Ligand SMILES: Nc1ncnc2c1ncn2[C@@H]1O[C@H](COP(=O)(O)OP(=O)(O)OP(=O)(O)O)[C@@H](O)[C@H]1O
């Protein structure tokens with residue numbers, strides 16, 4: 001196949017949001033049958049550019065050619081007719097509908113006046129088999145995992161006959177084994193002749209699957225490179241504008257008393273089976289305890305129980321010696337617990353509310369933001385301006401709706417709010433999900449600073465490199481039980497991998 005045929009050409013694209021240029025003279029060329037990575041910092045303008053290509057946003061100026069023909073992609077229907085399909089950063093599925101209904105929604109096959117469900121189902125199953133995208137067409141979307149939801153999104157664009165596929169941070173929500181599988185799917189699609197644009201912050205993924213990379217910085221064009229000719233360090237430097245160290249200096253901290261003590265905890269998952277089975281552990285002041293494990297081994301239920309979002313069946317959750325098992329989330333927050341949740345759109349932010357209001361979600365009723373029931377707008381504004389600066393949140397204004405922030409900047413808002421509240425216990429679930437390498441460095445340094453200030457941190461992450469770099473001790477969860485507690489300097493990723501599959505640690509356990 002001739003890889004040089006330009007299937008998409010975007011030239012001099014500008015997108016102006018009320019005077020703020022999210023895209024400022026961007027160029028992008030996609031060759032037939034290639035995987036092109038689109039790289040840039042949080043808020044650089046990647047999702048905006050792809051929304052323009054898929055007809056969701058109109059560019060302020062610039063031109064687009066598809067297959068050599070200049071065209072105005074005025075709405076998603078036009079994009080669909082051109083064979084362009086996008087899997088969005090935040091999935092757009094209807095949760096109360098089944099998988100099959102979601103895939104065919106808006107693109108129904110009819111038999112006379114009637115919906116031909118049988119034919120639609122057959123077509124979906126054939127696609128699912130052909131691309132190794134395993135799904136259960138009868139399941140309600142509300143009951144399936146994010147990895148499954150993503151497969152539904154991919155099938156949805158394939159069902160519509162797309163041969164130009166855009167993936168906006170598809171791996172941010174996936175666990176390492178799911179990512180591996182997804183990389184295969186991408187390769188398969190490209191081998192079939194599909195042309196793919198992949199947005200990701202993970203440089204190794206670009207190295208693994210992409211042919212070329214287009215880099216943008218603050219809405220501006222930095223250039224396009226063949227992936228085989230560019231190092232990870234160079235990509236990082238081009239995207240942030242200065243060299244990135246990727247190494248952390250961790251100060252020695254003597255741990256203090258236990259801030260969180262979990263004792264013999266039992267928690268059930270939604271269907272009533274045990275998810276956390278008689279688990280006990282402590283997190284001390286000045287310590288980061290990392291929880292490693294394959295997704296679905298009790299991490300969600302454990303954190304939900306600690307933060308008051310899920311009932312625990314038995315056992316104790318002592319926070320500064322006070323048993324807070326089965327207490328309301330607000331009481332737990334007020335006892336000094338910060339929570340950076342895994343699902344930022346579901347639990348972390350109120351998307352319709354402004355950035356400033358999102359930054360005071362749990363403290364709006366307290367001084368200085370409210371006094372005798374009167375809201376102090378000046379304080380709220382000052383607080384927001386301070387945090388936006390301190391945490392490098394990229395936003396045209398503190399009045400912007402949370403949902404209009406770029407994905408990574410939404411995550412920064414949550415982290416800023418939670419760390420600002422000066423809690424003794426910080427629960428961080430995948431805190432750097434969706435963040436660019438520069439922002440990851442900032443957040444990691446921030447968490448280490450909190451540790452030096454004597455905070456107790458419970459870090460749950462599927463990224464072993466993150467667990468290894470930050471933790472003082474690592475507790476490995478398998479099937480709701482502790483399969484080992486190790487120190488990062490005394491273990492390897494291979495040993496952690498074994499513990500994660502349930503091979504128990506013999507001998508010394510550092511508790
Ligand atoms: N509707 C809107 N109104 C105002 N500003 C917007 C709107 N949509 C996006 N922006 C701004 O445009 C900038 C670019 O956002 P975009 O979502 O394209 O970034 P991104 O590169 O995808 O970042 P991330 O990696 O964090 O997802 C951000 O600063 C964002 O706040």
Ligand SMILES: [Mg+2]
Nearest residue numbers: 047089406407
């Ligand atoms: Mg984005």
